[in-house]
Amino acid sequence: MSVPTRRTLVGLAGWAAILVVLVLLPGRVERGTQEVLLNLLIWVGVAQAWNLIGGVGGQLSLGHSVFVGAGGYTVAMLVIKGGTGWAAGLLGGALLAALVAWVLSFPLLRLSGVYFTIGSSAVALMALAWMVTWEWTGESRGLNIPLEAVPDRAVKFRVVAAVAVLTCVAVSLVVRSSFGLRLMAVRDDEGAAAALGVSAVGVKRWALVLSAFLTGLVGGTVALNQVSIEPNSMFGLKWVVTALVMVVIGGMGTVWGPVVGAFVVYYLLDRSLEDQPVVQALLSGVLVIAVIVAAPGGVVGLVEAAAARVAGRRTRSRAAGPTAAKITSPAGEGVTHG
Amino acid sequence: MSVEALVNGALLGGLYALVALGLSLVFGIMRVVNLAHGIVVLAGAYAAIVVTRVVQVDPLLTFVVVGPVVFLVAALTQRLLLQRLLGHSLEAPLVATFGLLLVGQGLFTFGFGTAPLSLDAPWGRSGVTVLGLTVQAVNVVAFALAVAVVVGTQLVLTRTRFGTALRASAADPATAGTLGIDIPLMHALTFGAAAAIAALAGIVYGTAFSADPNAGLPLLVLGFTVVVMGGVGSVPGTLVGGVLVGVVSVAVGGLLGPVYSPIAVNLLLLVLLLVRPRGIARPAWLGPLRIGKAPA
Numbered sequence: 249m250s251v252p253t254r255r256t257l258v259g260l261a262g263w264a265a266i267l268v269v270l271v272l273l274p275g276r277v278e279r280g281t282q283e284v285l286l287n288l289l290i291w292v293g294v295a296q297a298w299n300l301i302g303g304v305g306g307q308l309s310l311g312h313s314v315f316v317g318a319g320g321y322t323v324a325m326l327v328i329k330g331g332t333g334w335a336a337g338l339l340g341g342a343l344l345a346a347l348v349a350w351v352l353s354f355p356l357l358r359l360s361g362v363y364f365t366i367g368s369s370a371v372a373l374m375a376l377a378w379m380v381t382w383e384w385t386g387e388s389r390g391l392n393i394p395l396e397a398v399p400d401r402a403v404k405f406r407v408v409a410a411v412a413v414l415t416c417v418a419v420s421l422v423v424r425s426s427f428g429l430r431l432m433a434v435r436d437d438e439g440a441a442a443a444l445g446v447s448a449v450g451v452k453r454w455a456l457v458l459s460a461f462l463t464g465l466v467g468g469t470v471a472l473n474q475v476s477i478e479p480n481s482m483f484g485l486k487w488v489v490t491a492l493v494m495v496v497i498g499g500m501g502t503v504w505g506p507v508v509g510a511f512v513v514y515y516l517l518d519r520s521l522e523d524q525p526v527v528q529a530l531l532s533g534v535l536v537i538a539v540i541v542a543a544p545g546g547v548v549g550l551v552e553a554a555a556a557r558v559a560g561r562r563t564r565s566r567a568a569g570p571t572a573a574k575i576t577s578p579a580g581e582g583v584t585h586g
Numbered sequence: 587m588s589v590e591a592l593v594n595g596a597l598l599g600g601l602y603a604l605v606a607l608g609l610s611l612v613f614g615i616m617r618v619v620n621l622a623h624g625i626v627v628l629a630g631a632y633a634a635i636v637v638t639r640v641v642q643v644d645p646l647l648t649f650v651v652v653g654p655v656v657f658l659v660a661a662l663t664q665r666l667l668l669q670r671l672l673g674h675s676l677e678a679p680l681v682a683t684f685g686l687l688l689v690g691q692g693l694f695t696f697g698f699g700t701a702p703l704s705l706d707a708p709w710g711r712s713g714v715t716v717l718g719l720t721v722q723a724v725n726v727v728a729f730a731l732a733v734a735v736v737v738g739t740q741l742v743l744t745r746t747r748f749g750t751a752l753r754a755s756a757a758d759p760a761t762a763g764t765l766g767i768d769i770p771l772m773h774a775l776t777f778g779a780a781a782a783i784a785a786l787a788g789i790v791y792g793t794a795f796s797a798d799p800n801a802g803l804p805l806l807v808l809g810f811t812v813v814v815m816g817g818v819g820s821v822p823g824t825l826v827g828g829v830l831v832g833v834v835s836v837a838v839g840g841l842l843g844p845v846y847s848p849i850a851v852n853l854l855l856l857v858l859l860l861v862r863p864r865g866i867a868r869p870a871w872l873g874p875l876r877i878g879k880a881p882a
C-alpha cells in the first residue's frame with residue numbers, strides 16, 4: 249500500500265473516534281439498550297463483511313452463513329476441546345473461515361454472476377446439512393461453551409464493537425486501495441478489466457478470502473454471545489439472506505450502506521415486527537425489490553443524490569451503475585458521524 | 587443397493603428434470619436466472635393444494651387451472667418488473683428475483699404455515715411392476731411427464747416458426763429485433779412457459795414429497811445442479827442431468843443414509859463446476875458460453 253492520503257487518515261481518525269465512544273459505552277447505558285446495540289453491531293459486522301465481496305466485488309454470495317458458522321464453531325471447539333482462550337479462538341475461527349473460502353473459491357469462481365450466487369448457496373445448504381450429522385461437533389444438539397471461558401458482558405460488547413468497526417475500516421481501506429479499484433473494475437466490466445491485465449479470478453479470490461476472514465471473526469463473537477450454539481443458529485441461511493437485504497437497502501458497495509441497512513432492517517423492521525415474522529419477511533422482500541427498481545444506490549445513494557442537489561451540483565440518474573457513488577463515498581463521512 | 591432402487595432413482599430424475607427445465611429455458615433464451623424458480627415450483631404445489639380443497643380432483647388435473655394462472659402471473663412479473671431491470675446492471679435482476687424469493691416465502695408461510703403439506707393422489711403412494719421391477723407409481727408419472735415435456739419443448743424450439751424466432755432472439759437480440767421479432771414478448775412468453783413447467787413439477791413434487799415454504803432455495807439449487815450436469819441451456823440435457831442426479835441421490839441415500847443425499851447432490855455440483863463447467867450436452871445454436879453476462 250502506498251502512503252496514506254490525508255482523506256484516508258481523517259477517515260481512520262473518524263472510525264477510531266466511533267470505536268472509543270463504543271468502548272466507553274458499557275455501564276453508561278441501560279442493559280436493554282446495550283443488548284440492542286450489541287445485536288446491531290453484530291449485524292453491521294456481518295453485512296459489512298458481506299458487502300466486501302457482494303457490494304464492492306459485485307459477487308452476490310449466498311454462502312456466507314458457512315463463514316459465520318465456521319467462525320462460531322471453531323471458537324467453541326477451540327475453547328471446549330482445545331482449552332484455548334476466547335481471543336485465540338476468535339482468531340482461529342477467522343483463519344479457518346478464510347481457509348475454507350480459499351478452498352471454495354476454486355470451484356465457485358469458475359462462475360460469475362448468478363451462477364456464483366447459486367453455487368455458493370449450494371455450499372451453504374451442504375454445510376448446514378453436514379453440521380446436523382457431524383458427531384464431532386455435537387450433531388444437531390450443538391455445543392455449549394463453558395460460561396467461565398466466556399468474557400463478561402462489558403468485554404463482550406467491546407469485542408463485538410471492535411470487530412464491527414474493523415470490518416468498516418477494512419472496507420473503507422479496500423475501496424481506496426488499488427486492490428479495491430481492480431476489484432470494482434472487475435465488477436463493472438470483467439472483460440475490460442481482464443484486457444487491462446487485471447486477474448479477475450485473483451482479485452475476486454482475495455476479496456472472498458478477506459470477506460470470509462471478517463465474517464468468521466463476527467461469527468466467533470456470535471458464538472461467544474450465544475454461548476450455546478447449534479447448526480441452525482450458526483449455519484442457518486438467515487445470516488447471509490439478512491446481510492444481503494441489509495446491504496441492498498443501505499447501498500451496495502458503499503462503506504455506510506451496510507451500517508444504514510443494518511439499522512433499517514434490524515432496528516426499524518425486525519424489532520418493531522418481532523411478533524410478526526411473516527410480515528417482516530414479506531416487507532424485506534418488497535423493500536429489496538422496491539430499492540433495486542427505484543433506487544439502486546440504496547439509502548446512501550439517495551442521501552448522496554440529495555446532498556449533491558443541495559450543493560447545487562448537477563446530478564444524473566445513477567440507474568446505469570452505482571460506480572460513482574462507490575468510489576467517492578467512504579472516508580469523509582466518518583468525520584461527521586464521529 | 588438394489589437395481590429396483592436405482593431404477594426408482596432414475597425415474598425420480600424425471601421430476602428433477604421438470605424442476606430444472608424452466609431454469610434452463612430462461613437462461614438459454616434470456617441469459618437470466620430466476621432465483622425465485624424454486625418458489626414457482628412451490629407455487630404450483632400450493633395452488634394445486636388450494637384447488638383440490640375446493641374440488642376433489644386428481645392433483646395432475648389441477649394443472650388445467652394452475653398452469654395458465656402461473657403462466658400469466660410469471661409473464662406479467664417478467665414484463666412489468668424484470669424486463670426493465672435487464673439493462674440496469676448485472677446485480678439488478680438477481681437482487682429482484684431474490685426479493686421475489688423472500689416475498690414468495692413470506693406469502694406461503696402466511697397462507698399455509700411452516701408445516702409441510704402434501705397432495706393426495708391414487709398414484710402418490712402406490713407401486714407398479716414394470717418388467718419385473720416394482721417401482722413407485724409417482725416416479726413413473728414424473729418420468730413420463732418429463733419425457734413428454736422435454737420432447738415437446740425441443741420440438742417447439744427446433745421445428746416451429748415460433749421456436750425459430752425464440753432461438754433468434756436468444757442468439758442475437760439486436761438483429762432479431764430489427765427483423766420484427768418482439769423480443770420483450772418472446773422473453774415474457776419464455777418466462778411464463780418456464781414457470782408453468784415449474785408449476786407442473788411442483789404438483790408432482792407436492793405429491794411425491796411435501797411442500798414447505800423454505801424449500802425454495804434447496805429446489806433452486808437442485809434444479810441448478812441438473813442444469814449444470816446436463817449442459818447449460820440444453821433441453822434434452824436436462825433429462826439426462828435429472829436422471830443422473832436422481833441415481834446419485836438414491837444411491838448415496840441407500841448406501842450412507844437419507845440425510846447424505848442432499849449433501850452428495852450439492853457436492854456433485856461443486857465437483858462438476860471444477861471439472862466440467864460446461865456440462866455434458868450443449869446445443870450449438872446457443873453459441874459460445876457466456877455465463878453471467880448481461881443481455882445486450
